[in-house]
Amino acid sequence: MHLLDTLGVDVETRRSSPVLISLFITCYNDTLFPGTGRAVVRVLERLGHTVEFRESQTCCGQMHYNTGYHPEAVRIMRKFLQDFRGAEVICVPSASCVAMIRDHYPKMAAEAGMEREVADILPLVFEFTELLTDKLGVTDVGATYPHSVTLHTSCHALRSLHAGDRPQRLLQEVRGLDYLQLPASDQCCGFGGTFAIKNAEVSTAMLSEKMRSILETGAEVCTGADNSCLMHIGGGLSRQRATARCVHIAEILASEEGHE
């Protein structure tokens, strides 16, 4: 439980004063889902905070690390640490990249002799929904989104970040949004990075179960904090010409009356 929850501090009174937030967009959001980045900027600025984007940034190294390419991953980590040196708060709209940083950087740092730099940066790194609920103290971000929505909690958000009900709390404050609970929500969607390609057949079988759960809810939209899973699930829904689509949670939270 978050410290502030234990103190019973009211959401409104614990709302943070303006913060300078450094956006780590992540490589695939940057390349494939810039709309998610624009949405993050919109939400944070609407809440009165300032967003900076350090243009030298690239990636967290997750793909290399998870596939067994450690020297490359260490070089990318080194770059991340350099790029974000001196940042106040780092916002990452991807739970799996945050999990990479939190779970694996300390061990990699020990091998690379960078323990200090990693220890310094870890408390500054927040996944987007975590940043809103824990650091900025908001659940109502002033959004309107008149659609039925179900939530896919990625394995990294669930088991590494222990996201709990944070994303759900944010969604339930959105005006017009009809929240529908996803059955078997702790079951992996089958993305798994290079797993989706190396074991495409099994990945697809897992996806088929996940899509059935999503369609069972009747929701128009499946959301989550990871565009990687959502690209996989959304790609499957699109291939089936199903009447549901995937949208990153930042894009829902950025939506306003007449402007999605």
Next chain:
Amino acid sequence: MSIRVGESAEAATFPKAAKKLLANTQLRRNVRRATDTIRNKRAKVVGEMPDWEQLRTAAQQIKQRTLRNLDSYLEQFEKACTAAGGKVHWARDADEANKIVVDIIRGHGQKEVIKVKTMTSDETRLNKALEAAGIAPYETDLADLIIQLGNDKPSHIVVPALHRNKSEIRQIFMDTMGLTELGHKPEDLAAAARDYLRERFLRVKVGFSGANFAIAETGSVCVVESEGNGRMCITLPDVLITMFGIEKIIPTFDDLEVFLQLLPRSATGERMNPYNSIWTGVTPGDGPKEFHVVLLDNGRTRVLADEESRETLHCIRCAACLNACPVYRQTGGHAYGSIYSGPIGAILTPQLQGMEHSTSLPYASSLCGACYEVCPVKINIPEILIHLRRKIVESGGAPMTERMGMAVAGFTLEDSGRLGAAQKLVQLGRQPLDALGLPGWSVARDLPAIPTESFREWWKNRGAR
């Protein structure tokens, strides 16, 4: 050395085997149903334990301590077991183990052996060696019997025949037990198996078992089971041979208290196993007159030597990781080409074999972490999978296309200018990508619409707008 894990060295790669199994929808439904049932039962009985996390930590620490001093614990076990009238044999690999067992049975002039609860004998391919020596092995654990009679392979660590449903089992019994009629209810099937097995329990003079735990302090061996067939196997014959991997040692009798709470809840969702057998050496006038222990290495010291992944040897074979695994759920155990399937199999089989075979297994995971979450001895399976992938890459075992792709991606991601240029290329490739798709990906998934502008471009142009 003839270190091997069953036939896994010759098995098809995971993706190939999986593809075939995915077409067997009956098998997949059986697996899904069975794992769902066990998983729910487990969650219920684990949920009622207020000290579950402490128990997990205790078990992890006992195992860590054991492995740090395994050599002395093994010798302590040998001494205590010998003092109690047992005979301890040391087997470096599969062939040595099989020879020891065959020689003991031959030494008594016997032609049959009843077997129970032994995965290590699958590892060493003992049944094949026995048959070659003219000795008939009879599996007596109900599930193992189904597998043996059906000329099948185990697909689960605790419930080896979980991929079979009751009508399939009925058919196997009808075909192999010489029955003219047999009911359809589970009780009818159990009764048929009982008749078939009782006759063998009473006739056969040699028993063979595995072990769940072996206690260094007392030289005792512990087997837990649900049917009572194990109890028959270890008490009725004149001669008993028990074989287990050297990692099954625990230091003291008190340590059992931790494991006997964790194992049944994790394995079958029971608070306690129906049968818990613990015996020490030979007791005159009660049970077997002769007791042999075969301590099997078969690659385990190799696993022990790697500090990063030695906790693989903590495993108590509860199979909670299989029941929780979304990959296993789709394919069942046969895809892993080894008696050890699921997440634990994906890390154990390749390590036992020295990473020379089964190198597709460390990739047979989406790294979702469900296995680590349920593991009663806290084996960080996802971390070890990544470690093994790293070993494969470092030894040059990864495919050329992947190595090149990763090198290019690494070079690109080390500089934002290069990343920006690569993004331009992706944008230019929008039409061909859309038309041709991505190999692997596009079998079942459309690609997302590729944007005309990356985020960094948008940010740069933002002020100008």
